[in-house]
Amino acid sequence: MHQVIGDILPLALTVAISPIPIVAVILSLLAPQAGGTSLGFLLGWLAGIVVVGAVVVAIASAIGLSTHGSGSTAGAIVKLVLGAGVVLLAVRQWRSRPRHGVEPKAPKWMAAIDTMTLPKAAGLAFLLSGVNPKNLAMILAAGVSIGSAGLPLGQVVVVLAIFTAIAGCTVALPVIAYAVAREKARGILDELRTWLVAHNAAVMAAVLGLIGVALIGKGIAGI
Structure with a gap:
């Protein structure tokens, strides 16, 4: 089990540091109905x-x-x-980064978060985490590592729980911080949102590139 945990940790961290969901949960916390929207997300x-x-x-x-x-x-x-696919995603992310001095365009769904109810925010988050190509590639790689290890059901549940906890920590932490210190958190979260939107493509290109190369290496070693 320890080897499998070692395999999934970088994959879970890649999901965790993906800027888009962090920006989305920050926007949900700045929405008029912050409590319900952020919890749903x-x-x-x-x-x-x-x-x-x-x-x-x-x-x-x-x-x-x-x-x-x-x-x-x-x-x-x-x-x-999967590794080759992730490397291609990294190249695509890098090529889509905004040029110097150009204001990055935020996805249209970000503007709609302000008016989202708890169920709609939950549905959006489900799609971003489970269907989004970048996250899906990481989850697929982690699932293959867990499913191919021959672990008993109890250990599979533990490893999957660890993966989920790490992958979801950067979405959970802003929600917790906002609940504990609302006024102080608003300013910090707004600054973080601005930075993440500006550097989303470059950050994800670097991370995806590293993970993709690592997966290719593991694949070659196992053949």
Whole structure:
């Protein structure tokens, strides 16, 4: 189990430091109905990671991506393909970064967060965490690592819980900070939002590139 935890930690951290969900939860905290909107976003974010992660783990286990024999080779090929896909995402992120002096354009859904209810915020967060290509690639890689390790069900649950906790911590922390010190947190969160929007593409390109190369290396080593 310890080896699997080591494999999923960088993947979970990549999900955690993704700027877009952090910006989204900050916007939900600055919305008129901050309590309900931010809580909905947090619940949807965690639910997306858990649901997609559990499905991938179940599929990896069912099709026999074990750590022995042909299953090991199949698992290595999956990691190799995922790694190549993540590197391509990194290149795309880097090419989409705003040029010097150009104001970055925020997605249209960010402007709609102000008016979102708890269910709508939860639905948006679920899509951002479980369906967004960048996060999906990380969750797929983590699910393959967990599902191919041949762990008993109890350990699978523990490892998936650890992945979810780390991946969701940067969304949960602003919600907790806002609940504890609302007025002080508003200024800090607004400054953080501005910085993240400006540097989103560059940050994600660097992180995705490193993770993609690491996955390719693991894939090659396992073939």
